[in-house]
Amino acid sequence: MTRPNARNEDGSTAASQAITTRLQVQGMDCASCAIKIENALNRMPGVRTVDVSVSRGTVTVRHDNANSAEMTSKISSLGYTVAESDQASAREHSPIESEERTGPSRGQDHDREPSDRPWWQTGKARLTIASGVALAVAFAVGKSVPAFERWAFLLAMMVGLVPIAKRAFSAAMAGTPFSIETLMTIAAVGAVFIGATEEAATVVLLFLIGELLEGVAASRARASIQGLTKLVPKTARLEDSEGRVSEVEADTLLVGAVIQVRPGDRIPADGVIVSGESAIDESPINGESNPVRKGRDENVFAGTVNGDGLVKVRVTAAAADNTIARVVKLVEEAQESKAPTERFIDRFSRYYTPGVVVVAALVAILPPLLFGGDWNGWIYKGLAVLLIGCPCALVISTPAAIAASLAAGARRGLLLKGGAxxxxxxxxxxxxxxxxGTLTAGKPQVTDIVGFGRSEGDVLRFAAALELGSSHPLATAILSKAAEQRTQIPPTSEASAIGGKGVRAMVEGTKVFLGSAKGAAELAAVSDAQQARIAALNDEGKTVSLLVLDDSIAGAIAMRDEPxxxxxxxxxxxxxxxxxxxxxxxxxxxxxxxxxxxxxxxxxxxxxxxxxxxxxxxxxxxxxxxxxxxxxxxxxxxxxxxxxxxxxxxxxxxxxxxxxxxxLHGRVSDVAAMIVLSKRTMTNIRQNIAVALGLKAIFLVSTVVGITGLWPAILADTGATVLVTLNALRLLSVPSGHGPSDKGASR
The missing domain is CATH 3.40.50.1000 (HAD superfamily/HAD-like)
Structure with a gap:
């Protein structure tokens, strides 16, 4: 919702300033929750934009001094709980500037969100339990004192219906007249008027159970990605310039700090190993079951587990920017970006729900008016149609599948920026x-060691001696190969570089040169056989360095950036x-x-x-x-x-x-896994839509012909919602053969 620019005293137009307020909201489970809150807050004076994040449980409002307490009251009246809020202390000149200067980070949002609370301690659970107890008491009273049966069921119904009706009224006043609560209230009250009080009370309880199950399922999908943040330890062992170690909060680590990670500890930050070597278990973030051996100058990630050796790590990213934080941020942003299918379902439901009300009214009124049908019977059928038409299952069919897929992908290093x-x-x-860097590792590796009159071990030993201390990629490849083969590297003297040709030094009393074929040819004769071997290696796309000992070619080392x-x-x-x-x-x-x-x-x-x-x-x-x-x-x-x-x-x-x-983890096979995940998701969405609409169609026909009534109607709606959500949650798992932990995809 955009408002016109304000005018300065001199009459010129300037961009009006705004304040950003972020509210932490509990109880939002689906897109319809977001729509109700958006409609309510957008009607408040001074509100510019409203951004509701169901996945983060936050509502961010840009406004001109709108009352924060009034916003909280509006949201609470819709049946949600506002845990706390964070209002910007300064005005903004642009939305981007405000988010950067005054808005809390997404990481903070996660820390504040009370997602660990058991489902039975939620407001929905308490209301459902109270309604269930009231209904049980009503059944007992009805059996023992039949004269009070109708009043007992009426009171039992009111336990659950009053909160639902209050939410329906608030939503209607806030711009959402055709909410699920409105349909439920009309149906329950209508049932009372035609004498179906027992059914009305039961239907209210079934509706509350359905809402509770929907909330539990949504929380599970949300927790799947939020659980990543718990992988990072809260503390770190910081080493100062004098080698003293102290325990500090992990989120206070600065880029460049050096930390110690003991065997068995989780690594608290992204960084580079500066000393030590260990097997790193990266399965918490990439699903790979085999630990990866890592040493000096190799990258490690926050949340992974150090195996068998003490390592010192130089921090390369602050807590808010580490690998896991970036994954969570990207997925949260992606969950708010709707897919074309989801946008279509949203538009469809805006017309679908009012249409259901019209159809239900026609079913209740036309047969008695035109054909002399029984008013009570047809009103009963109309109320059942109203319940059957509740759009919950349809509305949640797409976002539930997309949220589950984005979370499942993120846990395996597959990040997608939105449903589209x-x-x-x-x-x-x-x-x-x-x-x-994509098909290949991005750094050269030694592929061939060829001895011309000397052993391969000697060739590698002398070459490594000349390259010791160099950070050139080719030198790093040779030194890595020497380390792999546990080569004893001899000391050098009189070392020097020859520009564009190579390096030379004295090693064990011998003049040694390592460099290009052109540079080597100036120091020693290259035989036809040697030239043929070098040419063959070059034809394979390999870079060849020749080793010269005194005045003869002693060997060659070939390197290539391997797949x-x-x-x-x-x-x-x-x-x-x-x-x-x-x-x-x-x-x-x-x-x-x-x-x-x-x-x-x-x-x-x-x-x-x-x-x-x-x-x-x-x-x-x-x-x-x-x-x-x-x-x-x-x-x-x-x-x-x-x-x-x-x-x-x-x-x-x-x-x-x-x-x-x-x-995220640089595996080519993950590109195929991403495509498989997308296809599974779209299949799941089609299944969800078929279940949502199919069940409604079946029960609509059976209700009109008199086979089913109110109880089956609400069971159809609740059942469809639960089935759709459970089907979507299947996407949180990866089918065998497509997961990153598949043996063929190992590093």
């Missing part, structure tokens, strides 16, 4: 994948799903073709960023729904141009911001 993206991913028919362990399997899964794949890379043709042949994927090489974007456009013109997967700045244009842009985990911030989705 989730729906679109399942329609993908072609995928363009970057090479470096990720699961890349071949991931591409095979996409192919089996009938999806075309193509590699889009800026790397040279020879290297790209070598990797492409190894993985069995079409290759487009030596591309600039606009070339990648152009190829995405070409595929779209050919009729493909295209996903682009990448991790770098040069992928951003293509990610934005694709129907679905997917950023690989560990990618640049711009790639993550531009993309529609992210594969």
């Amino acid at each position: 993206v989730l729906e679109k991913v399942g329609k993908v028919t072609a995928v363009g994948l970057d090479k470096t 990720r362990p699961d890349a071949e399997r991931g591409l095979k899964l996409l192919a089996e799903a009938g999806i075309r794949t193509v590699m889009l890379t800026g790397d040279n043709r020879r290297t790209a073709d070598a990797i492409g042949e190894q993985l069995g994927i079409d290759v487009e090489a030596e591309l600039l960023p606009d070339d990648k974007q152009r190829i995405i456009g070409r595929l779209q013109k050919e009729g493909f729904v295209v996903a682009k997967v990448g991790d770098g700045i040069n992928d951003a244009p293509a990610l934005a141009a694709a129907d679905v842009g997917i950023a690989m985990g560990g990618g640049t911030d711009i790639a993550l911001e531009t993309a529609d989705a992210a594969v």
Whole structure:
């Protein structure tokens, strides 16, 4: 709701200022709850916009000095509980500025939300139990004192109906006249007037039970993603510059701080190992059952578990920006972004509910008026039709499935920015994948060690000696290989670098050089056989460094950025799903073709960023729904141009911001898993809509012909709501063979 700009004293127009107030609300379970609250608050004077987050349990209001207590009262009158509020202390000049300056973080919202409270301690549970006890007492009174039976059931009905009627009246006054509470109130009161008091009391109890079950199911879906925040420990062992260790709150850790993590402890922050080595159990955030061995300069994530060694970690992200916090934030934002199907259901329900009221009225009035039917009988049928038409199951059919899928995906490192993206991913028919950092690990690895007159061990030992202390990617690859083989690295002297050619030093009394073939050829003769071997390695897309001892070629070390362990399997899964794949890379043709042949994927090489974007456009013109997967700045244009842009985990911030989705743990097979998740979700939504409308259609016919009445009507509505919600919650699990913990997807 947007208001006109205010005028300054001189008559000029300026953007009027606003205050942001965030309210923590309990009891919101579905989209209809959000609509009622939005309608109520939007009618208040001074309110500009209302943002209701069902997944976070918050209501954020931008307003011009609107009364916070009045907002709380409005929401409470609709049957919800306002736990606490946070009002901005300063005015804003823009919505973005206000959120940054005055609004509390989403992480704080989670900390405040009382989601741990057992269901039986909620207001809904207490009301349902009271209604049930009252109904049981009424049955007992009716059996022992029949003369008071009608009054006993009337009182039992009032226990549950009065709160429902108050909510219905408040919703109607706030702009939502056709709420589920309104339909329930009309039906119950109408039943009393035609003498069906016992049924009216029972129907009210069944309605309350249905609401309670809906709330429990919604809480379970919400807790699935909120539970991630509990993986991060509350405290951390901070090491100061003098090596002293003290225990501090984990959320106070600053970027650059060094922390100690003992064996068996959870890691309290994202960071890089600065000393020590250990097996890290990453299953809490990625589902991978096998621990990953990590050492110096390797990344670790908050919430994962340190295995068998003490490690020191330099913090690289504040608590609000760590991996888990980003996952939660992205999923919460995504849950508020509606899919096209969900938007259609919302629009449909706006006309559907008033239509149900009209149909129910016609069923109750026309047969007696036109055909002399029994008024009591047809009014009874009309009331049953009113209950059958309650839109709860239909309204929740789509958002429940989407929320469950987004939560399930996030727990496995599959992040999708909204229901629209989730729906679109399942329609993908072609995928363009970057090479470096996407299909490959993004860093060179030693693939071949060749000895020319010396053993492979000697070649690696001398090469590692020259590279010790260097941070160059090729040097890192050689040193990693030496560490893997537990090579004893000898000391060096007189070390120096030869620009553009390599490095040299004295090792064990021998002059040693390691560098390019051109640089080595200036120091020693290269035989035809050696040149042929080097050329063969180059043809495989590998970078070759030659080792020279004194004045002879002693060996060669070949390196290449190798495919990720699961890349071949991931591409095979996409192919089996009938999806075309193509590699889009800026790397040279020879290297790209070598990797492409190894993985069995079409290759487009030596591309600039606009070339990648152009190829995405070409595929779209050919009729493909295209996903682009990448991790770098040069992928951003293509990610934005694709129907679905997917950023690989560990990618640049711009790639993550531009993309529609992210594969947090960098597995190619997770792209296929994301598509499977989308297809499962859409199947689930279709099932939910069929159940919601199908049950209503069956009971509508059976009620009109006189087979069923009020009890079956409310059971049909409550049953449909529960079935739809339970069906949606099935999406919280991953079917066998598609989960990231699948053996073939391991690191």
